[in-house]
Amino acid sequence: MRKSMVKWGGAWLGLWALQGALASSLPPGVTEVTRVEGVTEYRLANGLQVLLAPDDSKPTATVNVTYRVGSRMESYGETGMAHLLEHLMFKGTPKHPDIMSGLTSHGMRPNGTTWFDRTNYFESFPASENNLDWALKMEADRMVHSNVARKDLDSEMTVVRNEMERGENDPGDVLMDKIMAAAYQWHNYGKSTIGARSDVENVNIAHLQAFYHKYYQPDNATLVVAGRFDTTRTLKEIQQTFGQIARPKRVLEPTYTLDPAQDGExxxxxxxxxxxxxxxxxxxxxxxxxxxxxxxxxxxxxxxxxxxxxxxxxxxxxxxxxxxxxxxxxxxxxxxxxxxxxxxxxxxxxxxxxxxxxxxxxxxxxxxxxxxxxxxxxxxxxxxxxxxxxxxxxxxxxxxxxxxxxxxxxxxxxxxxxxxxxxxxxxxxxxxxxxxxxxxxxxxxxxxxxxxxxxxxxxxEAQLQGYHGSPDYQAGEAFDVSPANIQKRTQWVTMPDGLKVALLSKKTRGNTVHARLSLHFGTADSLLGKEQVGDFVAGLMDRGADGMSRSEIQDKFTALKAQVAFSGSATGLTVMIQTVKENLPATVDLVTRILRNPTFPESEFKQWREASLADVEESRSDPQAMASNLLHRYFNRHPRGDLRYTSTFDETAEDIKAVTQDQIVQFYRRFYGASHGELAVVGDFSPVPVRAALEQGLGQWANAEPYAVVLDDYQAFPGKTLQQDVTDKANAVFLAWQPLPIKDDDPQAQALTLGNYVLGEGFLNSRLATRIRQKEGLSYGVGSFLRLNDQVPNSAFGAYAIYAPQNRARLVKAFDEVIAQVLGQGLTPAEIEAGKAALMQSRKLARAQDGSLAAQLDKLMFDQRDATFLAQQDDQVMAADSSSVNEALKKYLDPARFVTVYVGDFSAKKP
Missing domain, CATH: 3.30.830.10 (Metalloenzyme, LuxS/M16 peptidase-like)
Known part of the structure; x- marks a missing residue:
């Protein structure tokens, strides 16, 4: 709502006074430039542009450094240089020789991206002075002191090739690259950012270093700090780190190439x-x-x-x-x-x-x-x-x-x-x-x-003359994401018809709120042969309901500023919601109207069927989908039609084609209801109107059929190697899998979780990533995971890697040696302590995301637990040491029982 200048006069005078006070207290060499909607721009004497966007609504902060250099600035024979530097910037400096470990030890979620006009590096982390100071020091250091060494380039070369090969697997992406190359005859937008393979493989290290020193300078960069931090202290730290970098003497010439107007198809x-x-x-x-x-x-x-x-x-x-x-x-x-x-x-x-x-x-x-x-x-x-x-x-x-x-x-x-x-x-x-x-x-x-x-x-600049933006923006509260505070702030309610509800109300930026509704139905016996029918019902749920078409439903959600996604299977339905405080009750009402009155239009049914068949057809030659199908079919021990059975692609297509609209309607009438489910709401909202909308919409909607979780008890399987060839695919997939007789509340579960984190689930300095990606340069994506079952002691350990088919033998050798070393010599106390700190930071970071927290509360209610279980898990992680972790790893992991899968084009040995 607009307010008169008279009403705002005092506020503007106060703001000007505040700006004057801040300007007078700025560190030497720092100048304030402008402000727009909570973002303040500063300029350092060396030319660095600094943007500060403080916001206490989440206990996190983000540091993002953007360099105005991308593939557009690359010269002939230098395609891919900007992207190569992105990789090498994680290889360390003399003062920060192991950036990967530093990022992990501070619990940071980092990445780097390269595009046509820029390269940026960012890290999000739990807000603390220590974390922020380390991030600023590291970014300032690698701005001008990165090693950019030949040895690092050589070790990373196979990783970059592997990233290229991954892109080559998607025909839609490849076609887009070809079209862009044809559309731009002269401009570098016609060249893929990843570069030409010949340029990348033959890059001159001296030229790459010159490219780095030319563009990675303070006068060509913008530092953004967003989230929870102290502005005055942060500016001083920026001046003490970035401000010490000398302004370069070179002058950057602007690019000037433009394609003429295209003169034909x-x-x-x-x-x-x-x-x-x-x-x-x-x-x-x-x-x-x-x-x-x-x-x-x-x-x-x-x-x-x-x-x-x-x-x-x-x-x-x-x-x-x-x-x-x-x-x-x-x-x-x-x-x-x-x-x-x-x-x-x-x-x-x-x-x-x-x-x-x-x-x-x-x-x-x-x-x-x-x-x-x-x-x-x-x-x-x-x-x-x-x-x-x-x-x-x-x-x-x-x-x-x-x-x-x-x-x-x-x-x-x-x-x-x-x-x-x-x-x-x-x-x-x-x-x-x-x-x-x-x-x-x-x-x-x-x-x-x-x-x-x-x-x-x-x-x-001319377009922005006189532009000041909008003065209206809203901040949230500084929320403590500890399990104890989550438990304290959450209302746990069971509705009369059985739906469990968790309500965590807090102030958020922009009055945003996240909700997650999960409904469960059926049993293993009653759902026999109904997997695809259940998928159709869930997929079509919001494509027509209560007299509204799919477009009308979407328009109503848009009008409510709501992002709503329906997903599910034969055993349940999940609805994820993001909206704003004032629209949450109306959004819940619209969701319940859709749930109670779906119409399953024939046109949408046909579209869903065609899209589902297309997905199956695409999977037939996708190495990742093929590997997953091959792996899970090995563990088949139930008959076709059972929900625990993994179908072939042909069987899946056959089942999709067999689904009818009448089956969909009958499935919905027989199984859907709100007797068994959970709703978690996290964010800025009033609980009373939400509960009223929930009772109005889902009250008296009982399930007609009994419900029981579909369980699969543990069964030991012998180790085996599985392989499937696929032609004309530059990237291959490796999977390893071992069922484990353990449940998520087992006394050793968290020690095993910590061990897996250090082995392969952590960032790029995990044992697997360090050996296979960092040292050997064999894979762009490699790691491990642990899937702990919350119902029965039937969990699984897994590992994965993508790689060039001709590097399979090297990959297998490296993987086997890492597993043997971990199980033989064990993880060191230093690794355990570093992993422990990183794992706890990552959990805090996840709980700081309202959507993620809603999902955690949903799962806790499904398991008949509350947030005290999260505290117990954290305590068990903190109590673990190298002895207990190595004991858990040796007890449960057995390479002789690994089922390994290799899918790729192994017929051609490409250089």
């Missing part, structure tokens, strides 16, 4: 092994800072939204495609509008292509409507608000705006979005969605080509 045909088809297209568009950029965001939604988008209606609802998608690449320089349709193998691709292009390029005859624009703007605004209201996501999301010219573009784009009209969208669609601006296929000469406007740069 282009087409790419990709032929590879696969089980689904794709139609994809890109149309040249504008830069992110352009006033027309928000119109392209809306246009992408109008065309590509599911289920209301035009492509969904013309392709999916007619059965021509199984799914569609759209994305506007909002980049620093003119980007593209990307469109995609996934098509079943037996469909005529030419027919789909024609319908696809007719939908996209006939907007002139079928103008954009006000309803389409309003729906798109609501969806986009909800996404922006969700990001802004989460300090971690916001701190990281600023990287895109920074790379696009100015961090304030995040807010300017939001404000411009609210002003987009149907005429704006219609104008850009007519100007840019034309054949000569499209890259879909072969080039075809045209006598009278129709060309789009020539791309132009946009001065972001």
């Amino acid at each position: 282009r087409q790419v045909i990709l032929r590879r092994v696969g089980d689904v088809q794709y139609v994809e297209a890109v149309y040249h568009a504008v830069a992110a800072a352009s006033p027309d950029s928000p119109a392209f965001e809306v246009l992408a939604q109008v065309l590509g939204d599911t289920p209301t988008g035009r492509l969904h209606k013309s392709l999916v609802e007619t059965g021509l495609a199984t799914s569609i998608g759209a994305d506007y690449f909002n980049l620093a320089e003119p980007g593209v509008l990307f469109l995609q349709a996934e098509v079943r193998k037996d469909q005529k691709l030419d027919d789909v292509r024609d319908a696809f292009l007719a939908t996209v390029e006939k907007i002139k005859e079928q103008p954009i409507t006000a309803q389409e624009v309003e729906r798109a703007e609501a969806n986009l605004r909800n996404s922006i608000d969700t990001t802004f209201n989460d300090p971690e996501r916001f701190g990281i999301a600023l990287s895109t705006a920074i790379a696009n010219g100015d961090w304030r573009l995040f807010f300017l784009t939001r404000d411009r979005l609210a002003k987009v009209t149907p005429a704006d969208v219609q104008r850009v669609a007519i100007a840019y969605l034309i054949p000569s601006n499209r890259t879909l296929g072969l080039f075809i000469p045209t006598a009278n080509p129709l060309r789009a406007p020539a791309p132009q740069r946009v001065d972001a």
